[in-house]
Amino acid sequence: MLAGMTTNVVFGLLRVAVLAAALRAANGEIADYDIAATNTFVWIGQGLLGFVLLWGTNELAERVRSGDVVVDLYRPWHLQSALLAQDAGRAGFAFLTRLAPPMVFGMALFPFQFPATALQWPLFLLSAVLALVVSFAFRFLIDVSAFWLLDNRGLYGFWNITSGVLCGLTVPVAFFPDWARDVLWLTPFPALLQAPIDVFLGHGSAPGILLYQVFWAAAMLGLGHLALQRAVRRVVVQGG
Amino acid sequence: MADLVYARLVGARLRSQLVYRASFTIDFLTQIIAQCTELVVILVLFDRIDALGGFTRDEVVLMYAFAGAAFGVADLFAGQLDNLPTYIRTGSFDVLLMRPLGTLPQIMCTDIRLRRIGRIAGALGAMGYALAHVTVEWTPAKVVLAVLTPVAGAVIFSAVWVVACSVCFWIVEGREFANAVTYGGNSFTSYPINVYSRPLRWLMAFVVPGAFVAYYPSLTLLGKQDPLGFPGWTGWTSPLVAVLAAGVAGLVWRFAVRHYRGTGS
Numbered sequence: 370m371l372a373g374m375t376t377n378v379v380f381g382l383l384r385v386a387v388l389a390a391a392l393r394a395a396n397g398e399i400a401d402y403d404i405a406a407t408n409t410f411v412w413i414g415q416g417l418l419g420f421v422l423l424w425g426t427n428e429l430a431e432r433v434r435s436g437d438v439v440v441d442l443y444r445p446w447h448l449q450s451a452l453l454a455q456d457a458g459r460a461g462f463a464f465l466t467r468l469a470p471p472m473v474f475g476m477a478l479f480p481f482q483f484p485a486t487a488l489q490w491p492l493f494l495l496s497a498v499l500a501l502v503v504s505f506a507f508r509f510l511i512d513v514s515a516f517w518l519l520d521n522r523g524l525y526g527f528w529n530i531t532s533g534v535l536c537g538l539t540v541p542v543a544f545f546p547d548w549a550r551d552v553l554w555l556t557p558f559p560a561l562l563q564a565p566i567d568v569f570l571g572h573g574s575a576p577g578i579l580l581y582q583v584f585w586a587a588a589m590l591g592l593g594h595l596a597l598q599r600a601v602r603r604v605v606v607q608g609g
Numbered sequence: 610m611a612d613l614v615y616a617r618l619v620g621a622r623l624r625s626q627l628v629y630r631a632s633f634t635i636d637f638l639t640q641i642i643a644q645c646t647e648l649v650v651i652l653v654l655f656d657r658i659d660a661l662g663g664f665t666r667d668e669v670v671l672m673y674a675f676a677g678a679a680f681g682v683a684d685l686f687a688g689q690l691d692n693l694p695t696y697i698r699t700g701s702f703d704v705l706l707m708r709p710l711g712t713l714p715q716i717m718c719t720d721i722r723l724r725r726i727g728r729i730a731g732a733l734g735a736m737g738y739a740l741a742h743v744t745v746e747w748t749p750a751k752v753v754l755a756v757l758t759p760v761a762g763a764v765i766f767s768a769v770w771v772v773a774c775s776v777c778f779w780i781v782e783g784r785e786f787a788n789a790v791t792y793g794g795n796s797f798t799s800y801p802i803n804v805y806s807r808p809l810r811w812l813m814a815f816v817v818p819g820a821f822v823a824y825y826p827s828l829t830l831l832g833k834q835d836p837l838g839f840p841g842w843t844g845w846t847s848p849l850v851a852v853l854a855a856g857v858a859g860l861v862w863r864f865a866v867r868h869y870r871g872t873g874s
Contacts, residue, residue, distance in 0.1 A: 376793070
């Protein structure tokens with residue numbers, strides 16, 4: 370746990386340094402981000418990373434490969450909802466151990482942009498929870514792909530590698546060229562990190578961002594539900 | 610005799626990975642993309658700015674490419690050390706100790722992941738682009754430097770990997786600590802080091818000798834003055850730093866292994 374926090378903080382420091390140097394070269398502001406907003410972006414991002422669990426464990430996929438998933442499937446529950454509940458519990462703990470420490474670290478040691486209105490705090494929390502749901506739905510879909518692929522490690526690796534840039538972990542989505550930024554906001558990726566950060570910073574309209582997240586949370590969960598339903602028909606239980 | 614064993618171990622590993630052609634191809638391409646994500650960040654930033662820490666886009670890409678190639682080679686040989694906590698926790702490290710071969714080369718050779726060559730290929734591509742677009746007054750010595758830099762960098766990164774993972778002999782779940790300097794080191798060395806704050810720079814550039822992976826050799830190649838005031842020949846010392854780092858890593862590893870206690874059975 371301490372090890373994870375240390376790594377988060379080191380990567381945060383590296384990211385802050387590079388982005389701050391870029392801001393200096395651009396006369397102090399790029400796309401509505403000044404130095405305080407940039408610090409806030411980095412430290413919230415480092416915290417949310419562990420809270421929404423952007424890079425998960427691929428555990429369900431391993432169970433599909435080994436056949437243990439049969440046990441999960443014959444229990445009298447809706448597998449997707451059960452796993453979502455588990456993930457919510459994990460995130461509750463991660464809120465204290467992964468999300469809060471980098472944010473407090475950033476607030477204490479760096480110029481930090483606090484929300485302009487008190488209302489933004491609960492909206493940020495709501496947005497973070499929605500980000501968690503979208504993140505879970507993404508991971509669930511990748512896991513379920515193992516029913517078809519058997520070895521989904523390629524897809525899983527691909528997700529781990531591309532998600533950081535696409536969802537606004539390494540560089541704010543607003544820094545991208547206008548066309549790329551607009552294309553990204555049509556995808557669910559910014560819903561994972563950039564959306565809660567934007568709500569916190571007061572960039573864009575908060576209700577609009579939340580609606581966008583709700584849409585993708587529902588769409589991705591629905592897709593996962595359908596995928597699991599189809600996948601279950603493919604399962605053959607060997608032996609008994 | 611021992612040399613032959615290692616050659617056979619590595620050969621067997623490589624053959625087994627080439628059996629699944631499609632899987633290998635996908636992994637290989639994924640690694641190229643992995644290497645390119647940081648490049649995307651550099652390009653996005655330079656779409657908004659003209660210089661970072663006084664360096665142009667192509668100069669930063671050169672540093673990023675040197676760092677990437679060095680890290681890729683180190684990852685190929687030393688990346689397996691990330692599995693060390695598993696060896697220690699399950700007690701399979703005992704098996705390595707019983708064989709009449711060095712523990713470190715055993716870990717390094719038995720799990721080489723060929724797909725990591727994708728990362729190196731991506732970095733070499735970027736290096737080719739950058740070298741063609743920056744202004745360098747080429748001399749035979751500078752050609753040697755350009756070739757030696759990724760090699761020396763790989764040795765430095767591998768040494769860092771060994772030292773960082775040695776922590777796992779005391780703190781078994783210390784892998785994430787190690788990642789802060791290994792993967793973090795890769796991010797650090799991809800940018801000019803004068804953009805970092807002083808404490809971070811001292812730690813990652815000189816305690817962990819990250820500055821010698823890409824930054825100083827690039828300065829020497831480009832014939833640029835160091836904003837931090839180090840003399841112009843600093844870039845030539847990278848191979849020396851690499852040898853020193855490897856020596857330190859060897860000593861630390863020996864010291865750490867002596868502290869290992871089996872988990873019993």
